[in-house]
Amino acid sequence: MPEISGGDTAWVLVSAALVLLMTPALGFFYGGMVRHKNVVSLILQTFIIVGVISVSWVLWGYSLAFGPDKWGIIGGLDWVGLRGVGMEAGPYSDTIPHQAFMIFQAMFAIITPALIVGAFAERIKFKTLLIFTVLWSTFVYSPIAHWVWGVGGWLGNYGALDFAGGTVVHISSGVAALAAILVMRKRLGFGRDAMEPHNVPFIVLGAALLWFGWFGFNAGSSLAADGLAANAFVVTNTAAAMGALTWMTMTWCLGGRPSAVGAASGAVAGLVAITPAAGFVGPVSAILIGLGAGAFCYLACRLRAKLKLDDSLDVWGVHGVGGTWGAIATGLFATAAIGGTDGLFYGNTSQLWTQLAAVGVTWAFSFTMTIIILKVLDWTVGLTVNEEEENRGLDLSQHGEAGYRL
Amino acid sequence: MPEISGGDTAWVLVSAALVLLMTPALGFFYGGMVRHKNVVSLILQTFIIVGVISVSWVLWGYSLAFGPDKWGIIGGLDWVGLRGVGMEAGPYSDTIPHQAFMIFQAMFAIITPALIVGAFAERIKFKTLLIFTVLWSTFVYSPIAHWVWGVGGWLGNYGALDFAGGTVVHISSGVAALAAILVMRKRLGFGRDAMEPHNVPFIVLGAALLWFGWFGFNAGSSLAADGLAANAFVVTNTAAAMGALTWMTMTWCLGGRPSAVGAASGAVAGLVAITPAAGFVGPVSAILIGLGAGAFCYLACRLRAKLKLDDSLDVWGVHGVGGTWGAIATGLFATAAIGGTDGLFYGNTSQLWTQLAAVGVTWAFSFTMTIIILKVLDWTVGLTVNEEEENRGLDLSQHGEAGYRL
Amino acid sequence: MPEISGGDTAWVLVSAALVLLMTPALGFFYGGMVRHKNVVSLILQTFIIVGVISVSWVLWGYSLAFGPDKWGIIGGLDWVGLRGVGMEAGPYSDTIPHQAFMIFQAMFAIITPALIVGAFAERIKFKTLLIFTVLWSTFVYSPIAHWVWGVGGWLGNYGALDFAGGTVVHISSGVAALAAILVMRKRLGFGRDAMEPHNVPFIVLGAALLWFGWFGFNAGSSLAADGLAANAFVVTNTAAAMGALTWMTMTWCLGGRPSAVGAASGAVAGLVAITPAAGFVGPVSAILIGLGAGAFCYLACRLRAKLKLDDSLDVWGVHGVGGTWGAIATGLFATAAIGGTDGLFYGNTSQLWTQLAAVGVTWAFSFTMTIIILKVLDWTVGLTVNEEEENRGLDLSQHGEAGYRL
Amino acid sequence: MNKIEAIIRPERVDKVKDALAAGGFAGLNVVNVVGRGTQKGVVYQGRAGEKYTVDMLPKTKLELVVADADTDKAVDIIIAAARTDNIGDGKIFISPVTQVVRVRTGDRGDGAL
Amino acid sequence: MNKIEAIIRPERVDKVKDALAAGGFAGLNVVNVVGRGTQKGVVYQGRAGEKYTVDMLPKTKLELVVADADTDKAVDIIIAAARTDNIGDGKIFISPVTQVVRVRTGDRGDGAL
Amino acid sequence: MNKIEAIIRPERVDKVKDALAAGGFAGLNVVNVVGRGTQKGVVYQGRAGEKYTVDMLPKTKLELVVADADTDKAVDIIIAAARTDNIGDGKIFISPVTQVVRVRTGDRGDGAL
């Protein structure tokens, strides 16, 4: 039996810390993009999701997602309250403590619902958000995580490749965002008032910390400090860079000026797209994946605006579309030399179909479940604040706190 | 003789870096809470304490705290200027370089006096603060650290459990804060004017970076990348989460609205309380410890306000009370399965008495010494700025710098 | 053949992530120092340089710098597009994947041109900056990196010591800054208007994250999680601390008040100066190096102001002078007990001459090449924005984005 | 000409602005102020549960200069759009303006409005 | 009615506000400005030790509208509370207001103050 | 005395300020406002390429109180320095001031200016 490896454990624990940081970073990325009267609300929403899911994951979420498999579709309740999840190695890695794997995965479970808050920013009721988060994490995130990554999960068995969460994290949340805005009313003044970012430095701060944390997200998913981790690290950085360059160039060519918000958004788009591919593709492919991410996500956001959908912070455009592109790109650019499986461009057509199937299933499941959850919440606690509260801003009306007193 | 382990060394160095980051993070946590005219002063005070203690620790602080024991109460001067503290393993770990241990401990020595500045924020003289920091670190921190963690220290020998600094860091600083505000005048307008935070995003930024860094603080204290580190990591995250949820819920129920500052404060309270316990308790206990931390610390802050004590940023309420609760909780929830020692709930009553004794000693020592130091400073350099300076704000009057020019 | 070490790989990957963070951190350090109308421009300039160099480094930069040597002066094109740079160990370390070394070095290649942007802040044309970055990185950075660190590089062979980039990173960029301001016009109102920092907290945030990241920069340069890394970590922290204390004290004595911007600048100066020395000197020497850095760099900035040179954010004063002092100090304080080579104070006079020669060569090369590149850009795309654009601020005129809408 | 200074609730600015535009009053300035009126102040809970009375509340001030004949019309528009019938709705002050100049052309008088 | 505009030192705002309230003047607005007066500007040391003369200094402007008969009283209160006898204490300007309207009720005239 | 309120382009503030000082007008206040005029608003592209018309643009308001005899001179100086001949150059409003007081001394009248 291999022993716990200090190097691998150090790497996975550091990676978990890095991914933890991503959720508050997202709070700044989102918080900078809204109007100043809603900055506290966005930052608190993401921050408190760290609180909520950290606890629910320990209590039941981890068991549902990674616990002993039931019929390929869900984990059992054997590990509820982390019973049996100890300081020795577990079924997911021989060289790191089971708890290290658990907490690394906790960070993914945390950030996924946090991504969604960008969709209904500036109008959701805080209480509703909390309930939504618990329900969505339990009934959408845990199942999908089990399908793709759980021992015995059917999508994983089927051969779908998702190194670090293109389907599990990004498509699931991006599509939930799309579902949410179809159910929920728009912001007052949407389409008429300029709702420009109130703090561009915060946006870039958030994007930079996301980039930093994403090394843990992707390279940590190797679960070992090895060559595969190094490869994932390299392609992550490369795709992020290319995404930033591409989106910024698009704003330059189509909008007249190179935009900082565009560069930041493009970096995130590139990071999203490389996520499923990070353990399967090389650096030159990463350049193309980042290029595609910057272009497709930018165009998706424009389309969204054309369709007059109020996805406040373009969660669908970035995570839904970026995740989908990444999952497909994995089927295109994967090479057996890196991750053991070839994609279309290396002669293996079937992988692309597998990827498309996994994408389709994730879209359908997340979309349907999100609609159901939100409809129930609409009939019970209500979804959005009232007009007076929205005009004053959520910071004062929901939290009694002004963002800044300068 | 075991060799230096790359995994353990990597982990401890990373942890040291993470803990370093906590002190500037504290500067933002504190800086966001004061009025805008004092933001520079708080951020500089914490930042320069990194400078002061980094140097004094190398010159004499480390030797006093961890150097060869003298009568159980202090380290000798053998390691002054780091003589003999080299690139090989030292007495505190066989698998990491002695210097790695030294610098990891330096970061604890840095943050402890930095925590105190919250108590006399918005009124302390800068020069006084610098002198206080050196004296307090030398005559309060180094002794307590030696008692608890030094080879031969009497509290450690006595059996007191303190995994990562509940007594050494949090009680010592929290009680010093209490002592300080009894000696020092209140802020002008205290109890009459609203002195609400001027920058809530900075508070959450600080709390998030503290949370991130605290993984180094607690899980790094294992001094190895092993199962114990993973356990410490998990319970740290869990208690922080539960602390945030609890405090925010208290503000919701008792204050009418869920507060972002409350969530951030609660996370810190949970982190404080889990600190001594991190290597001894499991995740479900961590939930209870975080719950207690959120509730007790929140109530302690209300009590402080009721008593009209001007602990500007509630250092006593969070660190004094949270650290005390954590030290006691270690005596309650410790389980031999994790850290080798049982607490009350696992059948070992005596540990609780040991913990209480250690708490009592630390309270008494820190309180008395802090009063003495501040009285001496009061008679010599003076403690607080004058009225005109305080009204203009410390930024302009002490540092000649405006925080923002927007 | 030694195997890939998990501990070393974990350490180098973490270090790479830490160094990545330094460039956006620099964006905040610089962005806080300019007037509020230019904050977006500085933050975007540094951020997009991460994008530009991440891609160019993968495509050709790494090969030029570290690829198989040609005549001691440049790497060949064998590794273009990272051909042959794989998941196994490479020529620069036996215990980490070649890709890990490559990406660690990428981060150095990124931050170096980013440092220069402080010199022509608030007036450069964005397009010009992008072209300059690519040219400078290719024709200045890659060659110097090859000379000093590349296998077969002539300065390394000659015996010049540069542990983590005193010449390669800091002198090269600091001297380029000096060259740039001789070629470029001053800011409108320079010498007449107060151009004080618009956001001091951002400056300290940047400095704190730089400090944090610098542990990766210097201690990561050991390329292993060993005693040497621990030593580098310790001296890095010590010199930064001493630099902060010294510069702040200088502003106190010579300017009347202890300045937060001074403390932050001093920390950076200390970090710059210890960079070449980190693997060669001990902690007491680090105190002296930090002291020298704080004093010399502060005085250099005063001199620069006296000479009415508009190096907007004192890149030359901090990086040029600090790097030079560090390279010389390495020749003074190096001790064979740590890094295998003695300096002047340990009886080896010749090392000082070697260091001076390396400094001189780097100054001359970077200065000349930067002048040439900027002259060409001046004749073609132009260097600076027009008066109207500068008055409105680069944020609106170049990027169409206001930093803050509060 | 008259200068109308209307101190209103921040959350009503958009409504008032739109109503004024619809009524033909394009030109105006907006500036954020903090103000105190006859309302006694809002009781506010501090971080640690302590109670404060905050008497200075954020308000928005609209300034517009209009011809004498249009003054009442503009005031009526503002009242209609700003009124919530609760304390804190604000005040409108009217004061004489003797001259107006358009910087671009140097034109003076009502025509420059 | 008159409008009193008092440009004072920021650090004296609380004192002036409290004194006005004590004197029966509840209603007022506060806004931050930067101003230049006959004082020659403050010499200021820049980051790199260079000397600047900053002529625009931060000030606070209080605006209050009062009945004619109360004007002198209000001015005296402000002077008493704002004065430090140093250059930069500020200025007070008084100008006529012809009408005041309370938005909540539509009331006009002195009674609406 | 008159109060001159000049609403100008932010990028011209320094020029106007310097010109006024050169013309002997030291005292003034500056405050940032957002304003709307007869200009139709600027078409602006949002993050996702959507088009907005932003009608409220940032402007800077200069306030200075001058003796009656100096009013035209001050206005001419401002126009000369602020004018770009493009839409959005701004407006100047002049209104009567009946009294001015220097806080430091309590002096009143023109001499207190």
Ligand SMILES: Nc1ncnc2c1ncn2[C@@H]1O[C@H](COP(=O)(O)OP(=O)(O)O)[C@@H](O)[C@H]1O
């Ligand atoms: N005398 C005054 N002078 C200047 N501003 C005033 C005066 N009275 C009230 N205000 C402004 O009007 C706002 C609303 O006043 P308030 O008396 O609360 O309104 P209401 O008419 O509803 O009682 C205040 O916040 C203040 O900004």
Ligand SMILES: Nc1ncnc2c1ncn2[C@@H]1O[C@H](COP(=O)(O)OP(=O)(O)O)[C@@H](O)[C@H]1O
């Ligand atoms: N003529 C003026 N018009 C408008 N504001 C003025 C004028 N003169 C002075 N101020 C304002 O008053 C403030 C104080 O003026 P100053 O002349 O320094 O006061 P003092 O009366 O003490 O000499 C200035 O900062 C400016 O804001």
Ligand SMILES: Nc1ncnc2c1ncn2[C@@H]1O[C@H](COP(=O)(O)OP(=O)(O)O)[C@@H](O)[C@H]1O
């Ligand atoms: N009637 C008005 N009352 C108050 N401010 C006005 C008025 N008309 C214009 N302004 C201010 O003047 C600025 C410039 O007005 P605008 O009509 O665009 O100038 P121009 O004279 O070039 O057409 C506006 O942004 C607004 O701040």
